[in-house]
């Protein structure tokens with residue numbers, strides 16, 4: 001059997017298959033239908049210090065080969081998460097990464113400080129990149145702000161500190177370098193692309209928030225391009241590729257472009273069984289290519 005294990009900073013994962021934040025609840029909801037033991041980690045819905053109600057509906061609109069969402073980071077808030085969700089998450093047969101969001105450095109820091117002492121939490125994915133909230137993007141678009149945020153969080157945790165990047169920037173490599181300079185162990189990319197759709201009959205936007213984040217297969221070429229650029233800019237930093245992965249071949253594109261692991265998001269809505277198949281399909285493809293480990297595939301893009 002080929003070796004599917006990978007390492008992100010201080011964390012060793014059984015497989016390079018993770019769930020994308022916001023598409024897999026808090027991690028436990030899918031346990032009746034997804035074999036969580038075969039996943040490298042589950043990543044929770046974004047968590048903020050205070051509960052958030054999210055945006056007005058409609059919050060979702062289907063698009064060709066994808067969807068727009070403007071959920072607006074609805075979540076239960078830190079204290080309720082610790083009391084209600086963590087005990088369940090502690091029982092999961094895989095690692096748990098908490099996706100963290102905030103309006104200020106202090107809000108991000110409050111969550112990391114509080115969860116650092118919780119054994120059930122194996123690391124943090126710092127969401128600097130949500131397009132569906134008013135102050136969602138400052139840390140994702142200004143390199144100095146991004147570096148400053150990660151630098152402030154680094155001393156607060158020995159656990160995995162992974163920064164999730166936005167594609168809605170001129171040059172994603174600049175932000176990636178800033179996150180690594182700040183002390184990020186790993187980078188995950190991409191979050192959704194800013195989009196919009198109009199109902200021509202009513203002449204109204206299809207989303208209550210007007211704009212939303214585009215996800216699904218439509219964004220995959222953009223995501224693969226971003227992974228390639230970040231891999232060139234930040235050699236040695238593990239990358240987790242995200243964006244429109246619906247088949248094993250989609251995932252393989254990301255590994256070849258430079259990702260050490262991948263996350264599956266929108267596909268969980270239409271084909272939740274894909275998460276059960278993907279680790280085995282990766283095994284099968286590696287064996288067919290006579291590769292003994294997924295690590296041998298990472299960043300093997302040929303240019304000759």
Ligand SMILES: Cc1cc2nc3c(=O)[nH]c(=O)nc-3n(C[C@H](O)[C@H](O)[C@H](O)COP(=O)(O)O)c2cc1C
Nearest residue numbers: 020021022046069127190191215216243244265266
């Ligand atoms: C309905 C929905 C909700 C999402 N919520 C979050 C979130 O709370 N935090 C976050 O970092 N990303 C969130 N995302 C972005 C995904 O984690 C992922 O980065 C993006 O959807 C691209 O991957 P995909 O094409 O496989 O879905 C959300 C995506 C969708 C579709």
